[in-house]
Every structure is written in C-alpha cells, then in structure tokens.
Amino acid sequence: MMKVVPTVEGGLRIEVGTATDWLVLEQIAPDALKMKKESLASRLSALMDEASEWDEMVVPELSDLFNRQLHCVQETVQGAQKASEEDPGLGHLFISQEDGPIWYGALNQARIALEGYYRFGPAQEIEEVESFPPPKRSAFIRSQFYSALQSVLLEHVIE
Amino acid sequence: MNPLEATSATTLTEEETKASTELASAWNILVFDDPVNLMEYVTKVLQKVFAYPREQAEDLMLTIHTAGKALVWTGAREPAELYVQQLHGFQLQASLEKASS
Numbered sequence: 001m002m003k004v005v006p007t008v009e010g011g012l013r014i015e016v017g018t019a020t021d022w023l024v025l026e027q028i029a030p031d032a033l034k035m036k037k038e039s040l041a042s043r044l045s046a047l048m049d050e051a052s053e054w055d056e057m058v059v060p061e062l063s064d065l066f067n068r069q070l071h072c073v074q075e076t077v078q079g080a081q082k083a084s085e086e087d088p089g090l091g092h093l094f095i096s097q098e099d100g101p102i103w104y105g106a107l108n109q110a111r112i113a114l115e116g117y118y119r120f121g122p123a124q125e126i127e128e129v130e131s132f133p134p135p136k137r138s139a140f141i142r143s144q145f146y147s148a149l150q151s152v153l154l155e156h157v158i159e
Numbered sequence: 160m161n162p163l164e165a166t167s168a169t170t171l172t173e174e175e176t177k178a179s180t181e182l183a184s185a186w187n188i189l190v191f192d193d194p195v196n197l198m199e200y201v202t203k204v205l206q207k208v209f210a211y212p213r214e215q216a217e218d219l220m221l222t223i224h225t226a227g228k229a230l231v232w233t234g235a236r237e238p239a240e241l242y243v244q245q246l247h248g249f250q251l252q253a254s255l256e257k258a259s260s
Contacts, residue, residue, distance in 0.1 A: 040250065044250070044252065044253075045247075047252060062244075062247055108196070108200075108250050111195045112250065115195050120194070150197060150200070151197065154197065154199050154200060154203070
C-alpha cells in the first residue's frame with residue numbers, strides 16, 4: 001500500500017510498495033492528456049470573449065506551464081522508479097516544498113481530464129462505482145487517489 | 160486636405176476612443192464552480208491572486224460552490240485580464256464581463 005508522509009523540510013515522501021503503485025503514479029501525465037481534442041488551456045480560453053485575443057496571447061503561455069508541470073512529475077516518477085529497480089530498498093519518491101504546486105497542478109490536470117472524459121459527476125455511491133465498466137472504474141479510483149494526494153499537498157506543503 | 164484621409168483619420172480617432180473607453184470601463188471577473196477543484200484550493204488561490212483575507216476568500220469560494228459562480232473582482236480591463244490569466248494558470252474556470260453601469 002502506498003503511504004504519503006510529510007517531511008521535516010515541508011515536502012512529502014511517497015512510499016511506493018508495489019508495481020501497481022508505480023503504475024498509478026506513472027499514469028498521472030497520460031491521464032492529464034486524456035482529452036486529446038482540446039488542451040486545458042484552450043478549454044479555459046473558451047470562457048473569454050474574442051476581443052481579448054486570449055488564444056494568441058495567453059493560451060501558448062498556459063500550455064507551456066501545464067506541460068512543464070506534467071514533465072516535472074513524469075521525470076520525478078521515472079527517476080524514483082529507476083532508483084528503486086537498482087536498489088529495491090529505495091521504493092519511495094520525494095516531493096519538495098518547491099515542487100508542491102507543480103505536483104498539485106499536474107494532479108489537477110489529470111482529474112480535470114478524467115472528469116471531462118468519463119463524466120463522473122458529483123460524489124458517487126459505492127454501488128454505482130461498482131457498476132462502472134472496468135476502465136471507468138479504475139479511472140475513478142485513480143482520480144480519488146489524485147484528489148487525496150492533492151488534499152495532503154494542500155494541508156502540508158502548499159502555503 | 161484629402162477627404163479620404165480626413166475620413167480615415169476620423170475613423171481611427173473613433174476606434175481609439177472606443178478602445179480607451181473599453182479599457183476605462185469597469186469589468187467583472189467571474190469564477191465558476193466545477194466538479195474538480197477542491198474548496199480549500201479555490202480559497203487559497205483567491206487569497207494568492209487578489210491578496211484577499213482568508214475569511215473573504217472563503218466566503219467567495221462558498222458562493223462559487225453554492226451559486227455556481229461568484230463575482231470575485233471588479234475594475235479596469237487590463238488588471239482584470241492579468242488576474243484571469245493567473246486564475247486560468249491555477250486551472251480555475253474564470254471569465255471577464257463588462258460591468259453594467
């Protein structure tokens with residue numbers, strides 16, 4: 001079972017127990033890119049009027065910010081996983097206080113994309129979740145995990 | 160003076176006037192509820208972007224959550240666009256609309 005523990009430096013340490021845990025962490029970036037048709041930055045831009053030139057002026061900058069968040073998370077997970085393969089005693093990864101908002105943003109992107117794709121809606125009853133087809137059920141469980149990790153980041157890392 | 164030049168000069172002035180009027184008008188920033196962003200996060204973002212005290216940010220967050228949207232700031236267009244850009248950077252659904260006079 002994965003454990004998330006606050007560090008004395010103000011970050012988080014995630015203790016990764018199984019191969020499935022690594023798979024879940026690896027899935028953050030692919031989940032965030034689930035809505036292939038339209039990027040998050042473009043979808044947010046749709047809320048603005050045409051006169052604002054948002055698409056030209058702001059969307060590229062936001063896309064860059066969101067991509068950097070995913071890249072950072074992916075790199076951290078891959079690096080930690082590689083280290084754990086070389087030394088099985090190192091089954092953990094660190095989120096520094098500085099990287100807290102980056103991780104939060106990446107997890108949020110993943111949850112927004114999963115919600116947009118599967119339309120989970122408001123809080124689900126357990127019976128309802130069990131009736132989901134397997135891909136939707138596992139996406140829902142990942143989304144719940146991402147949300148729990150975000151709550152820990154808000155409580156212990158992000159000021 | 161060439162009458163065409165005079166017309167075009169007049170048009171430009173009207174456009175400029177319109178643009179400066181738009182900039183000088185008051186604009187509202189609206190933030191919309193969504194099923195993903197955590198309530199505590201929305202509160203922290205409103206504190207960070209607008210430097211609102213915790214209580215005010217929390218009240219606005221609750222309005223967003225219960226009413227589906229909240230007017231979080233009113234002012235000139237230029238700073239309003241910068242604020243909305245920041246809100247989008249934090250992945251909140253925000254838009255800009257001209258305040259009714």
